[in-house]
Amino acid sequence: MSLVPTGGLRAALGDWLDHERALKGVADNTITAYSTDVAGWLSFLMAHHGEGFGISKFKSLTISDMRAWMAHERGRGSQPRSLARSLSAVKGFTRWLAEREGFDATAILSTRSPKYQRKLPRPLSADAAKDMIGTVAMQHDEPWVAARDSAVITVLYGCGLRISEALSLTGADVPLAEVIRIVGKGGKERVVPVLPAARAAVDTYVRLCPYDLEPTQPLFRGKRGGALNPRQISKVTEAARMQLGLPSTVTPHAMRHSFATHLLNAGGDLRAIQELLGHASLSTTQAYTAVDAARLLEVYENAHPRAKSL
Template sequence: MGKNRSKNNLNKKEKSPLAERKIIAKNSIGGVSFLVSSDIYPLIELWHRWLAKEKQMSQHSVAAYLRDLAAFMGFLGSHLGHKPSLDDLTSLDPSDFRGWLVHRANLNFAKASTARALSALRSFFERLELEGFNGKTSIAAVKSPRIPRSVPRPLDEGAVSKLIKAAGSDSTGLSEDWQLKRDVAVLFLLYGCGLRISEALSLKRSEVEGRSQLNIKGKGGKERVIPSLPIVQDAIRSYIDSYPKTLMADDLLFRGHRGGVLNARVIQKRVVTLRQRLGLPENATPHSLRHSFATHLLQNGGDLRSIQELLGHASLSTTQRYTDVDASALITTYTSSHPRAR
């Protein structure tokens, strides 16, 4: 018995860190580890590719879906007492999913986070059904948490002007001229065209330079055409002219300090610095410029359908959030200006 014990201990010691890493890598899909039976891995990998290629979801969204599914598998495994198998998944009923919802509520997950996680599970079980397995019917019977409709928080026109103007100067002297002009061009694309920052940073030189219209591929591969104002074109031209290296037609337009692709975090951090310097509210972020684009269009007579197309929203109900912003501004104006409201 003692010899066997020492032999087992010896075997354990002989496992190298490299072998451990290989085991982790084998159980990992898209950088996310799954504690599931081996018969599920191929289906998760298939779903992973399906999300990225056919559904054309962003890397960020795909990663979030993978984490949500891994967390659900972990929850399921803890209740089953073993790694979930394909038979376990196809045997689930609505009460199992509701138990998972209660589990998340007890852990104080935000309703929006749980709604997204439920969407991820629905997507996975949809893929299972396409492969000939059951499971979609049970999860279809589960209602998503009700989420209060959030109201976008745009900046006023004066704050937007201050922010973009300030981006063109640097009191610290740490940024080069081309970097300042790059930041101005990015902010103009967010506010002047209503782009998401990921969309702006995905543009190639040939897709932007000298173009009065931009063809943008947004979430879910949805394409839209957006007018590019002369002031936006001028900012882009100024940046290109100042960039110290050669940008080929098929190169991504916006570059980082060392010539690589510009990371969105660089722009986000720059806006935080400018916001603090100018005393702007905390909602002054790159994404708030997209909100400001939509809100200012609506306030100046733009119609919802056109704004929906410009923003690339799949549903008009998403765009209708901006009517709440406009109504709030109207009430503020009324209460501050109407003689009977004073």
């Protein structure tokens, strides 16, 4: 049975989430994930230790408690990647609480994260990316809707934006300048150059759009005039990739991966690409070097005479 943290622990969790939101600028979706992960952990501890589990008993948690929780989560079917994410949230909360309450949290903070294989981005080739943009534009009979979908995909690929960032553009952003300011995850702002093709695609959509694109309203609109639902872009992307015979890994986010990989292949600086993508950590951007290495190895194994004979 799931128990809700009460008393001091519930208040502490709320204070920590407020701290993460206000002082660190953590995004709302991340705050929700933190809340779910830590509350689930505290719920387990309350059931594990019985009545009276509060901050005083929290301070004496051991590595055995952590192992019991992780075994419980694995028994519920949690995958290593998901458990690692939950453990990261648990450690963040514990570190903050230990500093505030003045106790040693080594047992919790030293808990090892489960190993998992990091999923590498699956970029499209440059030709496939161009084909996707053209094919997306043919998925709808209404010219303005077709132009809208094409503009969104072109912006994702041409600027390396997340779908949420592209859909956050407003009427005040048109016509698109050569560089635009984007507010990404955690409220972090970055400057992104805009390719002429992306500006042209947006200009075509704006010209055909039947709605008045007020400066304070979303740039990309749904068929009834409201903000465009990202699910619509996912659906049109799926239809286009099936038409082209591309794998299921081709999603709107894959256009962003393709942007980064193609820049890297062209000799782009990893730090500069990190800035363009808005990654908080360089290690996230470095995943693209693994993609490039994997591609080179595949070419080597397919082409090298000795590799074929081994």
